[in-house]
Amino acid sequence: MTRFSTTVDGTRYEDEVEPRLLLVHYLRDHLGLTGTPVGCDTGNCGACTVELDGDSVKSCSVLAVQADGGEVTTVQGLATDGEWTALQTAFHEQHALQCGYCTPGMIMAARDLLKENPDPTPEEIRRGLEGNLCRCTGYQNIVRAVLAAAAEERRREAPAPRSADTGRPDTRPAPAPATAGQEART
Amino acid sequence: MIPAAFDYVRPDTIDEAVRTLHDGGEDAKVLAGGQSLIPILRLRLAFPELLVDLGRIPELRGVREDPATGSLVIGAMTTHHDVIHDPLVRRHAGLLAAATETVADPAVRHRGTLGGSLSHADPAGDLPAVLLALDGEMVAAGPRGRRTVPAREFFVDYLRTALADDEVLVEIRVPRADGWGFHYEKFSRVAQGWAIVGVAALVRRVDGRIAEARIGLTNMGSTPLRARTTEAALAGAEAVPAAVASAADAAAEGTRPATDLSATPEYRAHLARVLTRRAVLAAAGTE
Ligand SMILES: Cc1cc2nc3c(=O)[nH]c(=O)nc-3n(C[C@H](O)[C@H](O)[C@H](O)COP(=O)(O)OP(=O)(O)OC[C@H]3O[C@@H](n4cnc5c(N)ncnc54)[C@H](O)[C@@H]3O)c2cc1C
Ligand code: FES
Ligand code: FES
Numbered sequence: 217m218t219r220f221s222t223t224v225d226g227t228r229y230e231d232e233v234e235p236r237l238l239l240v241h242y243l244r245d246h247l248g249l250t251g252t253p254v255g256c257d258t259g260n261c262g263a264c265t266v267e268l269d270g271d272s273v274k275s276c277s278v279l280a281v282q283a284d285g286g287e288v289t290t291v292q293g294l295a296t297d298g299e300w301t302a303l304q305t306a307f308h309e310q311h312a313l314q315c316g317y318c319t320p321g322m323i324m325a326a327r328d329l330l331k332e333n334p335d336p337t338p339e340e341i342r343r344g345l346e347g348n349l350c351r352c353t354g355y356q357n358i359v360r361a362v363l364a365a366a367a368e369e370r371r372r373e374a375p376a377p378r379s380a381d382t383g384r385p386d387t388r389p390a391p392a393p394a395t396a397g398q399e400a401r402t
Numbered sequence: 403m404i405p406a407a408f409d410y411v412r413p414d415t416i417d418e419a420v421r422t423l424h425d426g427g428e429d430a431k432v433l434a435g436g437q438s439l440i441p442i443l444r445l446r447l448a449f450p451e452l453l454v455d456l457g458r459i460p461e462l463r464g465v466r467e468d469p470a471t472g473s474l475v476i477g478a479m480t481t482h483h484d485v486i487h488d489p490l491v492r493r494h495a496g497l498l499a500a501a502t503e504t505v506a507d508p509a510v511r512h513r514g515t516l517g518g519s520l521s522h523a524d525p526a527g528d529l530p531a532v533l534l535a536l537d538g539e540m541v542a543a544g545p546r547g548r549r550t551v552p553a554r555e556f557f558v559d560y561l562r563t564a565l566a567d568d569e570v571l572v573e574i575r576v577p578r579a580d581g582w583g584f585h586y587e588k589f590s591r592v593a594q595g596w597a598i599v600g601v602a603a604l605v606r607r608v609d610g611r612i613a614e615a616r617i618g619l620t621n622m623g624s625t626p627l628r629a630r631t632t633e634a635a636l637a638g639a640e641a642v643p644a645a646v647a648s649a650a651d652a653a654a655e656g657t658r659p660a661t662d663l664s665a666t667p668e669y670r671a672h673l674a675r676v677l678t679r680r681a682v683l684a685a686a687g688t689e
Contacts, residue, residue: 235410347507
């Protein structure tokens with residue numbers, strides 16, 4: 217057994233675990249944070265994606281003890297006071313899920329993408345979500361949701377008065393879903 | 403599945419890592435980014451008794467320039483993500499940045515490391531052929547000190563390198579490829595797919611001619627290979643599609659590609675020729 221401590225969704229935990237325990241199993245089985253699912257044995261599906269020390273990682277391919285001293289954010293730590301983030305709202309409004317199994321990972325991967333690139337093209341979204349598989353949606357609405365969330369986040373970030381010199385983000389209209397879908401060719 | 407039980411240590415220094423590996427014998431294994439090793443443990447394809455995690459050894463991370471030779475020195479634990487974004491790599495070894503961008507997906511690239519990819523030595527891995535084309539060198543630290551192994555001697559066989567069980571790959575040395583055109587052409591059919599075949603090309607042009615070309619092949623045998631016959635045919639050739647295509651026809655010479663679910667050896671040989679032509683033309687700036 218190995219002692220370790222980690223902060224998950226803002227709460228600090230100290231624990232003693234077997235080194236072979238995967239981070240995803242620690243989250244699910246020890247902390248009861250079952251919002252992060254496991255979808256494969258190979259690191260391919262991305263369902264288990266969380267943020268570790270600021271970067272998206274597949275929590276099935278990280279040992280819990282490797283998160284020692286680290287900070288983990290899961291999909292369950294995104295909302296503040298029950299209020300969804302722009303991404304969560306957009307996934308809901310754009311019908312970006314059917315069974316929902318891939319959704320926590322998709323949202324965490326999309327969040328990582330938008331941190332690096334707040335104004336991605338549909339093609340950049342597809343590449344940013346390359347490590348996340350969805351068996352239901354065909355991805356179209358997922359791409360739409362990320363576009364909508366990006367537009368919404370840029371709108372929220374933009375300074376209140378709109379003027380030409382406040383920079384690019386607030387001068388562009390939010391993409392209409394139908395247009396975005398046509399752009400989103402594979 | 404859940405991995406079989408193992409012990410875990412996280413040394414702070416390279417010396418301590420080497421000592422622990424040495425004491426652990428053949429049942430001890432290095433853990434780098436874990437992006438190949440942890441899935442292998444989950445599938446119970448390996449049963450190490452001790453994992454030596456290199457994740458908290460600061461000197462294994464980052465890229466610097468060797469003042470004596472001007473070569474880039476890349477710490478083995480530098481992640482794929484950091485390699486892609488490193489200004490020195492982008493300026494002096496653009497081929498490595500370009501090929502690393504094709505590896506896996508963003509989350510895997512946040513954890514997976516250059517040293518891990520090279521030590522793992524999967525013939526379908528993209529970076530071994532790139533180091534071969536760049537004439538890179540691997541620096542290994544062991545109980546008897548450090549030694550430098552050229553890339554062409556480092557990859558020994560399928561998943562086997564020149565590293566001994568108690569050696570740690572500590573840094574990768576890459577001579578600057580300033581002024582060389584480059585391109586990595588990877589053929590795979592699905593998202594985050596491994597290369598069915600990949601071609602790493604470096605081309606130095608003088609006026610309208612190719613003065614020198616170096617070509618690394620991914621997944622054309624149990625180790626990465628150089629396409630030597632094509633390289634020889636390109637030296638002094640005109641940088642025009644017909645000359646490049648004719649040289650690229652020899653790209654599969656001397657290779658021994660495997661059969662698997664994705665391709666037959668014949669199909670891989672075909673891909674090597676086509677992708678070599680494309681990669682060399684792109685690297686020469688003639689498309
Ligand atoms: C979904 C998925 C898709 C992928 N797609 C690609 C792809 O398209 N192309 C590609 O090239 N790779 C791909 N990879 C593999 C990825 O590049 C890994 O990062 C890499 O193979 C291993 O690096 P690591 O740091 O994670 O090493 P680990 O998994 O930690 O280690 C791998 C092996 O190398 C040994 N090792 C590691 N570091 C050292 C060292 N410094 N000294 C001595 N021994 C060491 C370990 O003991 C182990 O045997 C993919 C992986 C996944 C999960
Ligand atoms: S469970 Fe599939 S990538 Fe983690
Ligand atoms: S909604 Fe079912 S897997 Fe994506």
